[in-house]
Amino acid sequence: MADDANPTTADDQSTAGSYVTPGTEFTRDDRYIATRITADGRDGYPVEAGRYRLVVSRACPWANRAIIVRRLLGLEDAISMGVTGPTHDARSWTFDLDPDGLDPVLGIPRLQDAFLARFPDYERGITVPAFVDETTGQVVTNDYAQMTLDMSTEWSAHHREGAPDLYPEALRAEIDEVALAVFKDVNNGVYRCGFAGSQEAYDAAYARLFSRLDWLSERLSTQRYLVGDTITEADVRLFTTLVRFDAVYHGHFKCNRSKLTEMPVLWDYARDLFQTPGFGDTIDFQHIKDHYYVVQTDINPTSIVPQGPDLSGWLAPHDRAALGGRPFGDGTPPGPVRAGEEVDPQHTADAMRG
Structure with missing residues (x-):
């Protein structure tokens, strides 16, 4: 399912405070990391319990989708979750809710670090939700529209007993x-x-x-x-x-x-x-x-x-x-x-x- 060219939300933009361009209609950045985590691993990232961390902010409606779907499907054992603070600065969402300001699994202070670990010259928005490969510390994808669909369809082997079919x-x-x-x-x-x-x-x-x-x-x-x-x-x-x-x-x-x-x-x-x-x-x-x-x-x-x-x-x-x-x-x-x-x-x- 496509979301109108998979637009990036202003909630997720990495430049804090600058959202309105005078005289124009609001438009969205559609540049996402399109890599998928799939059962057959065709993009190089196979479904594997305990390998990936879902990074979210409870403030963001797009990340909230992923939190809800993960919980409804019972994927807590298969996919860990890191929660950023509700605000961010000009660079990135930060893990300021965690002790010492570091994500306890990834060991990083900013989600940006996971993006730069895979793409050193990454210049797009640092967005949530994002899947990060715990084995490498690198971001896998931030394509939020596809992420929840894949949790329903590609991760079915790890769904809880009695999980609903959210995408029949x-x-x-x-x-x-x-x-x-x-x-x-x-x-x-x-x-x-x-x-x-x-x-x-x-x-x-x-x-x-x-x-x-x-x-x-x-x-x-x-x-x-x-x-x-x-x-x-x-x-x-x-x-x-x-x-x-x-x-x-x-x-x-x-x-x-x-x-x-x-x-x-x-x-x-x-x-x-x-x-x-x-x-x-x-x-x-x-x-x-x-x-x-x-x-x-x-x-x-x-x-x-x-x-x-x-x-x-x-x-x-x-x-x-x-x-x-x-x-x-x-x-x-x-x-x-x-x-x-x-x-x-x-x-x-x-x-x-x-």
Whole structure:
């Protein structure tokens, strides 16, 4: 499945603070390391438990996809995970959450080090999520759109018992179609609003975003999930934007026709997923707000992080089960979050305090 030329998100750019070009429409860098980790190892990187480290930031919606998919499929034993801090400087995401500021497995202070280990003259954005080969310390790929699909299809031998099929073969064409529309108008649409360099560019992006959200509301008014009757890759991709909508996109990115809480169908849908194991337990609202409001200084030059909004409603009941559907199909929910990979409980308590 392609994501509109696999665009790089502004969350992941290596130059902190510079995102808006006056007078222009926001565009994205599509230059990714296209190497894949596959069951047959055709790109030189075979699927191998314990060999690769998934480097993520909980702030980034694109990395959040990989965190969710890894957890739903039960790949924790096969793929280790390193978590950067929520902010980055002009060079790279950094491991400032770890003791001495070093990733405990890779032994590096910056994700950039893994990119330069493989490509000494690397000049593109240092992006998350990224797979790093623990045996060499070199980055393998940062192609986030392909990474989650490969976790579903290439890593199946290492899935947990009862893992859901997030990319069922019979539904792939429809998943691809829906996910691409969601990407162009919603996942990318919020950035086209927030980083618009002209009124005309903003107005067009704003109209396109909310037209698609209205379309999604209509689609989800009669079915529990985006494609079929189970959670798929398409739901993961929409969720990571919706969960950030009121916290950052509504105000910071000027996506302010409606809050998510004012779009009843989408609000119920997002809460249904948030309360499903593997989704809400990956979300760190404090990291999300810190990233957008601190790093993106051309939008928020003071780097002041707002106290609001009230996020306690994420735990409120919803009626989505009345639409039927089986979240995990013939599978089962994932177990508790692995020790050491939990979201900071104080961050969760603060967000849900109301």
